[in-house]
Amino acid sequence: MAEWKKDYEEFERITRQFYEGEITVPQYKSFSGGFGSYAQRGGRASMLRLRFPGGRVSREQLGFIAESIENYQIDKVHFTTCQTVQLHNLGADAVCELAVSALEHGIVTRGGGGDFPRNVMVSPLSGVEKGEYFDVTPYAEAAAGYLMELIKAVKLPRKLKVCFSNSPENVTHATFRDLGFAAREDGTFDVYCAGGLGNNPKLGVPVAEGAEGHKVLYYIKAMVKLFVTYGNYENRARARTRYMQDTLGEKLAEHFHEMLDEALKEEDLDIPEDACGEIFAIKKGDGSHIEHKRVIPQKQDGLYSVAYHPVGGCPSPGIFRKLYDAMKDMEETELRIGPDETVYIINCTGSEAQRILDITNDGADTLFETSVACIGASICQAGVRDSQRLLKKLVDEERKWRFADGVLPRIHISGCPSSCGTHQTGKIGFRGGMKKVNGKAEPAFILTVNGNAQEGKEHFGEQLGAILETEIPAFLKELGEEIAGEGLTYDEWYEGHEERFREIAAAYVK
Secondary structure, eight states: OHHHHTHHHHHHHHHHHHHTTSSOHHHHHHHHGGGTEEEOTTSSOEEEEEEOGGGEEOHHHHHHHHHHHHHTTOOOEEEOTTSEEEEEEEOHHHHHHHHHHHHTTTOBOTTSSSSSBOOOEEOTTTTTOTTOSOOOHHHHHHHHHHHHHHTTTOOOSSOBOEEEESSTTOTTOGGGSSEEEEEOTTSOEEEEESOBSSSSOBOOEEEEEEEOGGGHHHHHHHHHHHHHHHSOSSOGGGOSGGGHHHHHGGGHHHHHHHHHHHHHHHOOOOOOGGGSSOSOOOOOOOSOOOOOTTEEEOSSTTOEEEEEOOGGGOOOTTHHHHHHHHHTTSTTOEEEEOTTSOEEEEEEOHHHHHHHHHHTTTSOOSTGGGOEEOOOTTTOTTOSSOHHHHHHHHHHHHHHHTOOTTSSOOEEEESSTTOTTOGGGSSEEEEEEEEEETTEEEEEEEEEEOOBOSTTSOBOOEEEEEEEGGGHHHHHHHHHHHHHHTTOOHHHHHHHOHHHHHHHHHHHHO
């Protein structure tokens, strides 16, 4: 990590200038994003994004986070849908010092924002999940290392997101990211490119079937070359890979393969065979067993993963110390961040899983409580609505309604069109906006319905219209009462009542 340290001297210099009022928020944003940091709304505090390839947080790194929270009295932490950890409400000293000290623990913030390759995403239970096609982690680790090398070598038009999925559940959205590798049952990958959420969302273009895992870096190089060649450097609003579908049309796949042919000839990027095996020499169970709705039996006999979803993806800062103190002597355990803000503590024996369960009993207890929300407009400069506030309100209300688990689904809330809360993939989604009432603009959210990320069934949610923020609880309560009255879960009910859903929604979006 030593090669990155020099860069942070410039980061500190510019950050000090910003906090001394010498440069503006937009000027600072254009620089600081490349270091994984942005000024929060109001310009008086910063956030720092710690990137963890594949969402993998080792016990030692977990200890660093716990210590940093205590040393800097950090009061807000957020697990993101890109499998990173965001530290919030940092002053100039804290953000500068933490960015550097993170390097000593194998954590690079460089490229965590700005026009750079972003954190490589991986199915969070890859390597331990029953039913997965294979462990995609080794290939993602190699991809992450390669992309970090490109941060200083290539100027991209905008950010580039690469991800890997281990099964058709497609939790990382491999089939509609900038570049996605979807595992196949035969041990190879199908490859998709130029997809993405946000404004003008698009499913990815399939560019390869049965790609060999040890060749994935060539596909990444081809995608980078394609983006550099055909990406829009003049108009930032259109400088994402998905807009190349508009400009290149049906020739996009053809141009991708031209770049791939070049990449295959230019250098040796084969991933060594000895780097393609299982990440863990998995420990053995100790004979202890456990059953709980948050405990997931692994494919390794006698071992378990514990799911923990803090409401809104914002855990109590003190949980990191509790988890580290518990896990530091638990052999081969690690924390995995999922793309839905759930984290998993993997490779636990039954007795270890029980200990983790007890520590994490402040998290979501129902499917609805695992709903997803971006950090929201109270912190984010680009935010339109406070998605965290809305989710907290809805969870508080839903607990009063006492619906059976599953009557209301997991919802996805984004504070703006960027879809950081992945609202476009949700069975029910909300996106921050405004609604005119008697000629006056009022806080509202755009309702979307019936998004699906599952491979082979992918489609984005349909927008039904804007609901006033104050009326969203009433909408969900009415919906829940109807479903509960029929003794069904949301999934069971919606399948035969799509028009009834629209009728209920119509009273609120009119």
